Amino acid sequence: MSSTTDSSESQDASLVRISDLHYSRGAKPIFRGLDFAVPRGQVTTILGPSGTGKTTLLKMIGGQLKPSKGSITVDGKNVAKLGRRDLYALRKRMGMLFQSGALLTDLSVFDNVAFPLREHTDLPESLISHLVLMRLHAVGLRGASELYPAELSGGMARRAALARALVFDPMMIMYDEPFTGQDPISMGVLLTLIRTVNQALGLTSLMVSHDLAEALSISDYVVIISEGVVVEAGTPDELHNSDSAWTQQFLSGSPDGPVPFQLSAPDYAEQLLAGVSR
Amino acid sequence: MDRIARFGRFWLNALERTGRAHLFLARMLGALPSLLVRFPLLVRQLYATGVMTLSIVLVSGLFVGMVLALQGFNLLEGFGAESALGQAVALTLVRELGPVVTGLLFAGRAGSAMTAEIGLMKATEQLSGLEMMAVDPFRRVYAPRFFAGFLALPMLAAMFSAVGVYGGYLVGVEVLGVDAGAYWANMQSSVAFMEDVGKGLIKACVFGFVVSWIAVFEGADCIPTSEGVSSATTRTVVYSSLAVLGLDFVLTAIMF
Numbered sequence: 001m002s003s004t005t006d007s008s009e010s011q012d013a014s015l016v017r018i019s020d021l022h023y024s025r026g027a028k029p030i031f032r033g034l035d036f037a038v039p040r041g042q043v044t045t046i047l048g049p050s051g052t053g054k055t056t057l058l059k060m061i062g063g064q065l066k067p068s069k070g071s072i073t074v075d076g077k078n079v080a081k082l083g084r085r086d087l088y089a090l091r092k093r094m095g096m097l098f099q100s101g102a103l104l105t106d107l108s109v110f111d112n113v114a115f116p117l118r119e120h121t122d123l124p125e126s127l128i129s130h131l132v133l134m135r136l137h138a139v140g141l142r143g144a145s146e147l148y149p150a151e152l153s154g155g156m157a158r159r160a161a162l163a164r165a166l167v168f169d170p171m172m173i174m175y176d177e178p179f180t181g182q183d184p185i186s187m188g189v190l191l192t193l194i195r196t197v198n199q200a201l202g203l204t205s206l207m208v209s210h211d212l213a214e215a216l217s218i219s220d221y222v223v224i225i226s227e228g229v230v231v232e233a234g235t236p237d238e239l240h241n242s243d244s245a246w247t248q249q250f251l252s253g254s255p256d257g258p259v260p261f262q263l264s265a266p267d268y269a270e271q272l273l274a275g276v277s278r
Numbered sequence: 279m280d281r282i283a284r285f286g287r288f289w290l291n292a293l294e295r296t297g298r299a300h301l302f303l304a305r306m307l308g309a310l311p312s313l314l315v316r317f318p319l320l321v322r323q324l325y326a327t328g329v330m331t332l333s334i335v336l337v338s339g340l341f342v343g344m345v346l347a348l349q350g351f352n353l354l355e356g357f358g359a360e361s362a363l364g365q366a367v368a369l370t371l372v373r374e375l376g377p378v379v380t381g382l383l384f385a386g387r388a389g390s391a392m393t394a395e396i397g398l399m400k401a402t403e404q405l406s407g408l409e410m411m412a413v414d415p416f417r418r419v420y421a422p423r424f425f426a427g428f429l430a431l432p433m434l435a436a437m438f439s440a441v442g443v444y445g446g447y448l449v450g451v452e453v454l455g456v457d458a459g460a461y462w463a464n465m466q467s468s469v470a471f472m473e474d475v476g477k478g479l480i481k482a483c484v485f486g487f488v489v490s491w492i493a494v495f496e497g498a499d500c501i502p503t504s505e506g507v508s509s510a511t512t513r514t515v516v517y518s519s520l521a522v523l524g525l526d527f528v529l530t531a532i533m534f
């Protein structure tokens with residue numbers, strides 16, 4: 001009896017499993033056999049050059065885009081194969097912080113954060129108000145609860161969206177660039193928040209970030225993606241000690257090395273000499 | 279060769295889009311039951327589409343009625359039949375101009391606003407955000423707007439006709455001196471409720487259905503950029519206006 005629970009637990013050690021994922025936008029391949037797993041209950045960070053498809057990957061995990069080959073399983077369910085009802089049931093247990101915030105512009109900050117609760121539960125208004133103010137306080141926006149999204153700065157909008165993603169106590173949260181546009185103080189608060197929420201609620205966090213030092217400081221596991229495949233994966237320490245020139249260049253941010261800064265393009269000199277034709 | 283390929287691609291795309299629009303419609307109709315539970319959403323959209331279009335519909339109705347009286351009076355006076363002005367104004371409004379002009383105004387005022395709003399929600403990832411919160415945009419965003427438009431247009435058309443009849447009275451009776459009793463009595467005896475008012479309302483319902491369908495679909499199907507939203511808005515106004523005028527001909531041929 002105990003052995004079966006053991007084996008099922010070890011099977012479930014990863015919440016999200018991505019295997020042999022292929023996907024293209026038009027003729028452009030984005031993923032070419034991506035393989036990795038997101039360990040349950042930990043903070044995992046996905047790194048990669050801008051435009052490699054990190055946002056696309058998060059949307060695929062949420063079931064908004066379907067892979068052309070390969071599979072994504074979340075909590076044992078193949079996301080692309082789920083019917084609408086099951087997919088929505090799964091999404092209720094996922095929070096997502098969009099790169100742009102994606103707040104509903106016709107609702108105030110308070111109503112935005114209350115939105116998932118009002119949509120999916122019959123909680124009394126007094127309790128909702130309690131929960132919402134608690135989340136807003138945690139992200140430092142209790143004073144902005146009556147403002148509308150258009151009246152917020154970029155960083156504030158991001159924090160409000162974070163409060164909304166957290167309000168439903170999901171089993172997993174995906175953060176797309178949570179730190180962009182934050183001042184050092186709110187950055188510090190967010191870092192602690194993401195870490196403590198992960199610990200206290202026992203949820204799984206999947207984060208995309210370009211703020212390397214900060215992201216690595218709270219991550220248990222890091223996956224580096226480039227050109228559609230996983231370049232390297234491991235704990236932050238393992239990455240720092242990695243002997244891959246690629247990883248070292250990415251972590252140090254040096255412009256010279258195997259990682260191209262330019263998107264693939266015709267030869268620069270040729271294009272300049274060719275004149276204005278594009 | 280290239281031209282043939284382009285011709286083929288154009289029609290394939292048009293066909294595909296028509297197919298998408300019908301699937302979209304089916305899902306909106308499927309979301310109708312959930313609207314009955316969440317009535318406030320519908321009420322809010324009725325306000326946004328209906329009440330906000332009311333003033334332009336009333337003003338237009340008044341002027342259209344006044345113009346009808348002027349033109350009708352000149353025409354009827356030649357036969358010494360100016361006492362028939364009431365029925366001429368009322369029948370023109372109730373059967374034709376009420377539904378058609380309201381449909382056109384509605385497409386320009388409310389339809390374009392619906393498309394732009396939904397398109398912007400798409401461009402700013404609000405629709406993706408809803409989906410990720412397990413909220414179906416069909417229930418939350420599309421269906422309430424669609425049904426609100428469908429319900430609002432017949433009511434607006436009725437008010438347009440009512441105000442137009444009054445505008446005809448102002449010009450015909452108060453200015454041009456048609457007998458007030460003749461104006462109302464002739465109208466009353468020649469306008470039949472089912473035959474004229476009823477069929478006019480059927481037209482308005484059809485226009486409401488088609489205009490709202492086009493407006494919501496164009497918004498949801500637009501390319502999520504500022505250009506995409508603006509061209510979708512233009513398409514809404516153009517397609518809805520053409521649809522209203524074309525369907526008006528078809529419906530008139532069938533019903534009257």
Ligand SMILES: Nc1ncnc2c1ncn2[C@@H]1O[C@H](COP(=O)(O)OP(=O)(O)OP(=O)(O)O)[C@@H](O)[C@H]1O
Nearest residue numbers: 025026030048049050051052053054055056057099
């Ligand atoms: N709607 C779209 N249509 C076509 N191509 C797209 C679309 N959205 C994204 N792409 C392409 O997919 C690739 C991956 O985009 P994605 O937004 O996932 O990148 P990212 O890794 O999140 O980048 P960043 O770090 O800058 O946010 C990009 O190269 C982009 O050109």
Ligand SMILES: [Mg+2]
Nearest residue numbers: 054055099176
């Ligand atoms: Mg991104």
